[in-house]
Amino acid sequence: xxxxxxxxxxxxxxxxxxxxxxxxxxxxGKPYPVTAAISVASNPLLSLPNARHTYEALKSLELYAxxxxxxxxxxxxxxxxxxxxxxVETTELWLTGAFCVACPRGIEPLYERRNTxxxxxxxxxxxxxxxxxxxxxxxxxxxxxxxxxGLTFDRLLEQNGLFGKPEFERYKKYGFGTPSxxxxxxxxxxxxxxxxxxxxxxxxxxxxxxxxxxxxVFPLVLITGSxxxxxxxxxxxxxxxxxxxxxxxxxxxxxxxxxxLNLVEGDWVKVETPLxxxxxxxxxxxxxxxxxADADHGWWFPEREEAEPNLFxxxxxxxxxxxxxxxxxxxxEIGSWPHTALLCRVEKA
Numbered sequence: 320x321x322x323x324x325x326x327x328x329x330x331x332x333x334x335x336x337x338x339x340x341x342x343x344x345x346x347x348g349k350p351y352p353v354t355a356a357i358s359v360a361s362n363p364l365l366s367l368p369n370a371r372h373t374y375e376a377l378k379s380l381e382l383y384a385x386x387x388x389x390x391x392x393x394x395x396x397x398x399x400x401x402x403x404x405x406x407v408e409t410t411e412l413w414l415t416g417a418f419c420v421a422c423p424r425g426i427e428p429l430y431e432r433r434n435t436x437x438x439x440x441x442x443x444x445x446x447x448x449x450x451x452x453x454x455x456x457x458x459x460x461x462x463x464x465x466x467x468x469g470l471t472f473d474r475l476l477e478q479n480g481l482f483g484k485p486e487f488e489r490y491k492k493y494g495f496g497t498p499s500x501x502x503x504x505x506x507x508x509x510x511x512x513x514x515x516x517x518x519x520x521x522x523x524x525x526x527x528x529x530x531x532x533x534x535x536v537f538p539l540v541l542i543t544g545s546x547x548x549x550x551x552x553x554x555x556x557x558x559x560x561x562x563x564x565x566x567x568x569x570x571x572x573x574x575x576x577x578x579x580l581n582l583v584e585g586d587w588v589k590v591e592t593p594l595x596x597x598x599x600x601x602x603x604x605x606x607x608x609x610x611x612a613d614a615d616h617g618w619w620f621p622e623r624e625e626a627e628p629n630l631f632x633x634x635x636x637x638x639x640x641x642x643x644x645x646x647x648x649x650x651x652e653i654g655s656w657p658h659t660a661l662l663c664r665v666e667k668a
Contacts, residue, residue, distance in 0.1 A: 514652045
């Protein structure tokens with residue numbers, strides 16, 4: 320293929336499969352075998368629901384390779400671990416509909432770290448696909464992508480790293496990003512796929528309304544996924560100063576709820592859903608509704624044993640152990656899984 324017609328790698332062209340059927344294929348081999356996987360900076364044991372199901376799927380693979388910034392529970396499970404650059408160790412080109420932003424490299428990559436482009440290109444070359452990867456570095460990719468507007472990455476940096484500007488009323492020139500080009504209150508795309516074209520309310524499969532009997536056993540509504548500083552998802556646990564500020568995984572209850580359950584702030588408690596249970600330390604706040612529990616997410620313990628079956632105690636306080644991934648729980652339109660509005664109970668550990 321002539322170089323001028325080639326398209327360099329672009330994240331917005333990535334095809335994404337729903338995790339649950341992919342993991343089912345890993346475990347069962349149906350509808351076809353999935354025997355190898357590569358994950359880059361994703362830590363699926365902490366980022367996906369039903370962590371034990373994720374573990375079973377990854378363990379069933381013949382080959383599991385991971386690219387990571389540091390050793391995570393998922394990386395500890397892998398056959399091979401490749402050191403990947405952090406954001407400050409590589410250049411990036413952020414694209415929007417109207418403008419792009421060039422992000423320079425802050426420092427040279429430490430040790431043997433490589434950016435993700437080099438990771439994928441290196442694999443492609445070993446597989447005999449060199450004609451599709453003529454750009455030897457990600458910087459060459461950025462230069463190629465900027466060439467139609469007469470720029471290089473370095474020249475873009477010289478003009479403060481910005482190209483283009485926000486443009487108002489673009490719809491007058493281009494229409495909207497729908498099949499009709501208009502604002503669609505009724506989604507023609509969903510309708511064509513056999514989904515509800517208008518928003519509808521569906522009660523959760525497990526909720527006080529849909530399953531009153533179950534809610535008698537699990538009387539609280541669980542929220543997971545709340546953000547808390549200085550952690551970011553499953554990152555920062557290995558940073559000593561961050562752990563000093565947030566040493567333990569917390570579940571937060573209203574003071575009246577804790578009193579009713581004979582729990583005291585600072586107690587170690589068990590948070591349980593029909594799927595499983597985890598261990599957390601109790602915090603109290605009147606910002607949480609008295610009918611609810613708010614559990615930290617993303618918890619593992621880098622100071623603990625790396626080897627299986629421990630994997631940095633990934634199954635001790637991982638809120639995703641509580642989150643189901645069955646089809647009856649997931650959104651029929653986009654397949655998203657519930658990490659809030661789950662039934663739970665909290666008792667002293």
